[in-house]
Amino acid sequence: MNSKTIAYGILRAVAVLIGIILLLWFLYKIQSVLVYIAFASVISLMGRPLVLFLKRKLKFNNTLAVVATLFIVIGLFLSIFTLFVPIISEQGQLIGQINIEQVSDDLNRLNQEVSNYFKVKKLNLVELIKQTDLMQFFDLKTIPNMINSFLSGFGAVLIGLFSVLFISFFLLKDSQLLENSLLIFAKKEDENRFMTAFNKIKDLLSRYFVGLLLQIFILFVLYTILLLVFGVHNAIAVALIAAIFNLIPYIGPLFGGIFVLILATTSNLGLDFQDVILPKLSYILIGYLMIQLIDNFLNQPLIFGNSVKSHPLEIFLAILIFGLLFGIGGLIVAVPFYTAIKVIAKEFLSEYKIVKTLTKDL
Template sequence: MNAKIISQGILRAVGTIGAIALILFVLYQISSIIVYLVIAVVLSLLGRPLIIFMKRKLKFNNTVAVVITICIFLGFFLGLVSLFIPLIAEQGSNLSLLDIDQLRSKVETIYSYTSDHFHIGSTTLEEELEKSQLLNKIDYTFLPDFFNALVSGLGSFGIGLFSVLFIAFFFLRDSKMFDRIILIILPDDWEDHYKNSSLKIKDLLSRYFIGLFAQISVLFVIYMIGLLIIGVNNAIVIAFLCALLNLIPYVGPLIGGGLMILLTMTNYLDSSFSEVILPKALYVLIVVGIGQVVDNFFSQPIILGKSVKSHPLEIFLVILIAGVLFGVIGLIVAVPAYSSIKVILKEFLADNKIVKELTKDI
């Protein structure tokens, strides 16, 4: 191997690394646009069954069906904004989510009330807590950061909403746009496999996202009704936030349940702990339990059984690996991404023994 060949190899390697770095940099710079594209794709998948229904049953042409679907999405989002902006502002004021010190003080007060009520405030325990400063080590910025991100996001909501709906309109109007782009790149002998897998993935993801929306909606209704019956202040906002956290598999329900109990207790610090705070916390715990029973035994089996078509252990391992590699985003996208990969593998590697076993139910 002479010096010329070596130098050419080094130049190709450097060029490849540079090209990859440039692509990653460009993707980082246009990350907001990528987010709009992803949301638009999800909306197009959600609207796809509605458009098919209007075209087949109501005999609407494609453009009219797409416009009606976009108007439905727009009305839904505007309804959420008109409903939640005043409630979120009030909730932020009542719960002092923007004041870390006050939030910490409220949590410490709740702990003190609980310790006194259950007689667990022994000198040894208190001394150990003071030495370890356990309460001070709790990251109280989680709630304010989440809340502030939600509120600040409303500032650019209009631009984002217009961009997403504009992109989604064309995705819905021309559902084969992506297919044509990808088919230009793929070899001719792969076209049939891609067309089959693309159709299956669209159907699968449409069912999955519709099921996920229904799952969150059911949980929100259960939480809202339960909190309203109990008499919790700002029940709608608390129920919405906690139901939304259920999008994060396994961890989300625990965080949502704990958040619901904490927000309820901090709303009644001026009342008697044994007569008001503790009973309301227990009632909220019951509401959380009912919601999770319905979610785990009715909602999730429908979604995982009909859409994902994978073994529960298989799904658990996929979510666990995705969470370790990509964090919270990995937890959320693990199931639809894994299901899409399985469909692709079945189309392109149907004769592989491992692929046959993994995709036997698809």
């Protein structure tokens, strides 16, 4: 091997490395666009069964079916948003009417009752709050900055919503658009295998996201009934937030339960702890745990049993690994990404024994 060949190899390796760095830098710069495409893809996967239903059963043409589906999606999100209006309005009124001395007295009394009941050392909650600078939230000087941040964020949200809906329209209208766009990265001889894998991924993920919506809806209904029975303020909005927490596997229900118990406590702040607050919290906690058991042993096996065609242990390990690598976001996207990896591996790496074992049900 002469010096020219070595120099050419080094230059080629450097060029490839520079190309990869530039590609990563470019992807980093357009990350918001990639997020829009990702959200639009999820909407198209979730809306695909509805579009097919409107076309086959109600005889809608393709464009009308897509427009109707997007209107339903928009209506769903607007309905969810309106559920938060009462709780935001009420909290705003409470902040405006807040009596710091009364809150201090209520917290100290609740703290004393909890300490006496559980026979633990009393904590100075007011001093703890002051040390965490939480009271700065009520500083009027921060209001202009909060308004400016809200307006700028609101503009970005509007742009994002328009972009997602615009992309979703064309992905729903032309079901082959995304496949054809990605097909340019495949070799000519691998195009058929690539299309087979992509269609399989689209079908599995479409069923998965529809099942996820159904799971959230069932939890929302059950949480609402529980909170209405025990008179928690803004039960519908609180139930929706707790249900959405379940999008995060395993730790999401824990956060949702803590959120429900905190709001149930603040709804009864000032009442007797032993006679009112503790019994109500206990009943709510028991009800919440029963709902989670129903979800874990009835909802999830029935809804997700055949959607991604993976063993529960596989799903658990995939969620654990993605969570360790990418945090909360990894927990949320673990199942879709693992499903896509399995389908691609089956199509292109089926000669390996481990791939055959893991993908035998696909």
